[in-house]
Amino acid sequence: MRNWPEATLHVVTGKGGTGKTTIAAALAIALAKNGHRTILMEVEGRQGIAQLFDTPPLPYEERKIAVAPGGGEVWALAVDTEDALLDYLEMFYKLRRAGSALSKMGAVDFATTIAPGLGDVLLTGKACEVVKRKDKKQDNAYDYVILDAPPTGRITRFLNVNGEMSGLAKVGPIKSHADSVMAVIASDQTAIHLVTLLEEMPVQETLDGITELEENNLPVGGIFVNMTRPPQLDAAQRAMAIAGELPQQEIELDISQSGLAPTPQLMEALLSEASDHAERVDLEITELERLTQLSRPIIVLPLLPSGIDLGGLYELAAIMTASGIGGE
Amino acid sequence: MTLDIDAILTNPDKNIIVCTGSGGVGKTTTAAALGLRAAELGRNVCVLTIDPARRLAQAMGLTELDNTPRAVVGISNESNSNGSLSAMMLDMKRTFDEVVESHSDPERAEKILSNPFYQALSSSFAGTQEYMAMEKLGQLRAQSQWDLIIVDTPPSRNALDFLDAPARLGSFLDGRLIRIITAPARGAGRGIGRIAALGFGIFTNVLSKLLGAQVLADVGNFVADIDTTFGGFRERADATYALLKDAGTEFIVVAAPERDALREAAYFVERLNQDSMPLGGLILNRVQEVPETGLTQDQILAAAQKLTAEGQGPLTAALLELHAQRMEIKERQKHLAMRFTAAHPNVAVQPIPALAQDVNDLAGLRQIGEALANQGITW
Numbered sequence: 142m143r144n145w146p147e148a149t150l151h152v153v154t155g156k157g158g159t160g161k162t163t164i165a166a167a168l169a170i171a172l173a174k175n176g177h178r179t180i181l182m183e184v185e186g187r188q189g190i191a192q193l194f195d196t197p198p199l200p201y202e203e204r205k206i207a208v209a210p211g212g213g214e215v216w217a218l219a220v221d222t223e224d225a226l227l228d229y230l231e232m233f234y235k236l237r238r239a240g241s242a243l244s245k246m247g248a249v250d251f252a253t254t255i256a257p258g259l260g261d262v263l264l265t266g267k268a269c270e271v272v273k274r275k276d277k278k279q280d281n282a283y284d285y286v287i288l289d290a291p292p293t294g295r296i297t298r299f300l301n302v303n304g305e306m307s308g309l310a311k312v313g314p315i316k317s318h319a320d321s322v323m324a325v326i327a328s329d330q331t332a333i334h335l336v337t338l339l340e341e342m343p344v345q346e347t348l349d350g351i352t353e354l355e356e357n358n359l360p361v362g363g364i365f366v367n368m369t370r371p372p373q374l375d376a377a378q379r380a381m382a383i384a385g386e387l388p389q390q391e392i393e394l395d396i397s398q399s400g401l402a403p404t405p406q407l408m409e410a411l412l413s414e415a416s417d418h419a420e421r422v423d424l425e426i427t428e429l430e431r432l433t434q435l436s437r438p439i440i441v442l443p444l445l446p447s448g449i450d451l452g453g454l455y456e457l458a459a460i461m462t463a464s465g466i467g468g469e
Numbered sequence: 470m471t472l473d474i475d476a477i478l479t480n481p482d483k484n485i486i487v488c489t490g491s492g493g494v495g496k497t498t499t500a501a502a503l504g505l506r507a508a509e510l511g512r513n514v515c516v517l518t519i520d521p522a523r524r525l526a527q528a529m530g531l532t533e534l535d536n537t538p539r540a541v542v543g544i545s546n547e548s549n550s551n552g553s554l555s556a557m558m559l560d561m562k563r564t565f566d567e568v569v570e571s572h573s574d575p576e577r578a579e580k581i582l583s584n585p586f587y588q589a590l591s592s593s594f595a596g597t598q599e600y601m602a603m604e605k606l607g608q609l610r611a612q613s614q615w616d617l618i619i620v621d622t623p624p625s626r627n628a629l630d631f632l633d634a635p636a637r638l639g640s641f642l643d644g645r646l647i648r649i650i651t652a653p654a655r656g657a658g659r660g661i662g663r664i665a666a667l668g669f670g671i672f673t674n675v676l677s678k679l680l681g682a683q684v685l686a687d688v689g690n691f692v693a694d695i696d697t698t699f700g701g702f703r704e705r706a707d708a709t710y711a712l713l714k715d716a717g718t719e720f721i722v723v724a725a726p727e728r729d730a731l732r733e734a735a736y737f738v739e740r741l742n743q744d745s746m747p748l749g750g751l752i753l754n755r756v757q758e759v760p761e762t763g764l765t766q767d768q769i770l771a772a773a774q775k776l777t778a779e780g781q782g783p784l785t786a787a788l789l790e791l792h793a794q795r796m797e798i799k800e801r802q803k804h805l806a807m808r809f810t811a812a813h814p815n816v817a818v819q820p821i822p823a824l825a826q827d828v829n830d831l832a833g834l835r836q837i838g839e840a841l842a843n844q845g846i847t848w
Contacts, residue, residue, distance in 0.1 A: 158493015395782030399772035410760035446797040
C-alpha cells in the first residue's frame with residue numbers, strides 16, 4: 142500500500158533538533174525514485190539544504206542537486222520572502238523595477254514586518270506555484286514538491302494563510318492569491334508530515350501540532366520518527382539488563398569464544414551499556430505507543446551512527462521506500 | 470579547557486546568566502538545572518523560562534503560565550545555605566500589555582491594547598518574544614529580590630536572534646519608514662527630497678494594495694498613541710542590551726554534539742567575542758559516553774561477527790554490536806567537538822553525558838547540576 146497517493150505537495154515540519162531538513166531531503170530522494178522529478182524547497186533562509194548536500198549556498202533559482210535510484214532527479218530551491226514578493230509584484234502589477242527600488246529602501250522588509258502573514262502567503266504561494274506548474278507537454282513540471290517548513294510550533298499559522306489574511310486585505314489580488322493557495326494546501330494534494338524523536342517533549346509537541354492542524358482542517362500526513370535506536374535486545378533481555386540479571390558467565394564464555402578476553406572492563410562496559418540501552422528503548426517504546434494511538438502512518442528511521450551525510454540520506458530514503466513511500 | 474560552573478554560580482558579582490543555543494539542545498533543562506544548583510549553593514535565584522516542557526514545568530511547580538515568579542518547593546538546604554529558587558514562564562503578550570499600561574494613562578492604554586495592529590504585534594510578531602524576554606529580565610533585575618537571574622532564551626530560528634531581535638523590532642517601531650508610511654497626511658517626505666518622496670508614494674500605494682488601507686490606518690493610530698506616552702522602543706531595547714554587556718552577566722552557550730547545533734554555537738561565540746560580552750563556556754549536552762576497554766571498534770565488531778557466523782551467543786553478539794555502535798557515535802561526536810575547539814580554543818567546554826531517561830523532577834535536575842559541575846568527566 143502506498144501512502145498519500147494524491148499528494149503532490151509534501152510539507153515537512155518538526156520541533157527544532159529533530160532533523161526536519163534531513164527528513165525532507167530524504168523524502169525528496171525517496172519520492173524521486175524510479176524516474177520522478179522532485180523539488181526540495183526551503184523557506185527560512187537557513188541554507189540547510191546546501192549544507193546537507195554539501196553544495197554552495199543556493200540562489201533563488203531551481204537547481205538539480207541529486208539523482209535518485211532508477212533515474213530520478215532531485216531539484217532544490219531556497220525561497221526568501223523578498224524574492225517571493227518581487228515575483229508577486231511582477232506577476233500581478235508588472236512592478237519588478239519599482240519593486241527592486243523599494244526593496245533597496247528596506248520597504249519589502251517593512252511590509253512583511255507589518256504583516257507577518259504577508260510573508261507566509263508569499264512563501265506558501267511560491268510552493269503552490271511550483272506544484273501547479275506545467276512543462277511544455279502539459280505534464281507537471283515536478284511530480285512532487287517537498288517543503289522544508291517552519292517548526293511545529295508555527296506550522297498551522299504558516300499554512301493557514303486564510304486565517305492569517307483575516308487582518309489584511311479582504312479583497313483584491315492578495316486575497317485571491319491566498320484563496321488559491323488554500324485550495325491546494327487544504328486538499329488531498331497536500332500531506333503535512335511531522336518529524337519527531339521518541340522523547341517526551343518532541344512527542345508532546347507532535348501530538349499538540351496534529352490536534353491544531355486537524356482543528357484547522359489541514360491534511361496531516363505521516364509521522365516520521367527519527368533517530369531511533371533499533372533494539373539490540375528483546376523485551377525479556379531488556380528487563381534482565383535493567384535488573385542486572387544478564388547471564389554473566391555465559392557472556393564471558395561467548396567472549397572468550399569470539400577471540401577477545403572477557404576483562405572486567407569489557408564486562409562492565411557491556412553490562413552497563415545494556416542496561417542504559419534497555420532503559421532508553423523502553424522509554425522510546427512508551428513514547429511510540431502514544432503516537433501509535435493516533436492511527437496515522439508512522440515511519441521509523443534509525444539513528445545513523447556515522448551521522449548524516451549524502452550516503453546517510455540515501456539510506457534513510459531507502460527505508461522510507463520500504464515503508465510505503467513513493468518508489469512506484 | 471574545562472568549565473568551572475560552580476565558580477560562576479557562587480560568584481556574588483554575577484547576577485545574570487543567559488543560556489542560549491539553537492532549538493532542541495536542552496537549553497531550558499540546563500537553565501533549570503543551573504538554577505537549582507545555584508540555589509542549593511546559597512544564591513537567591515529566579516529562572517526565567519520561555520517555553521518549558523510540561524513535565525519540566527511541573528517539576529519546578531509551574532502549573533500555569535502566569536508571568537510571575539513562583540517559589541520552587543523542595544530545594545535542599547543540606548549545605549546550610551539560605552538559597553532559594555523561583556521560576557516563571559514568560560507570557561509575552563501580558564508582559565507587553567503591562568509595559569503599555571505602566572507607561573500610559575488608562576484611557577490611552579485601552580486604546581492601544583484594543584488596536585488590531587498592537588494585538589498582532591504583541592502576540593505573533595517576529596522578535597516580540599525576544600524583546601519581551603529582555604524587558605522581563607530588566608524588570609526582574611530591577612526588583613532586587615534575586616541575586617541571580619537565569620534566562621532561558623526563546624526558541625528562535627537562530628541563537629543570535631535573542632541579541633538582535635529586540636533592537637531590530639525597536640528600530641522598526643521607531644523607524645522613519647513607519648512614520649512616513651503611516652502619516653501620509655503629514656506630507657510623505659518632508660526633508661527627504663522630492664525623488665525619494667515619489668518613491669514613498671509608490672511604496673504607500675503598493676502597501677495599501679497588498680495589505681489594505683485598514684492595516685495602514687491601524688499602524689498609524691498605534692504609532693500616534695505610543696509616541697506621546699512611551700518614548701523610544703529602540704532606547705528600551707538598547708538599555709537591556711547594555712545590561713547584557715555588563716560584567717555581572719555571563720553567557721552559557723548550550724549545544725548538542727551535532728553539526729548544526731555546533732555551527733549555531735560557533736556563530737554565537739564569535740558574536741559574543743565581537744561585542745565583548747562575557748562568555749562562561751559551552752555546555753555540550755547529550756554526549757555519548759563509552760567506558761574504556763582498551764579495544765578498538767574493529768576488534769569488537771570482528772568478535773561480534775565471529776559469534777554470529779558460528780551461530781553462537783546471539784545475546785553476546787548483540788551486546789558487542791551495541792558497544793561498537795556507541796564507540797562510533799562517540800568518535801563522530803568527539804570529531805565535531807574537536808573541530809569546534811580548534812576554531813575556538815579559549816572556550817571552556819563541559820560535556821554532559823546523555824541520560825537514558827527524560828528529566829521531569831528536581832532529582833533529575835540535581836543530577837544534571839552535578840554533571841554540569843563535575844570537572845572529572847573525561848570524554
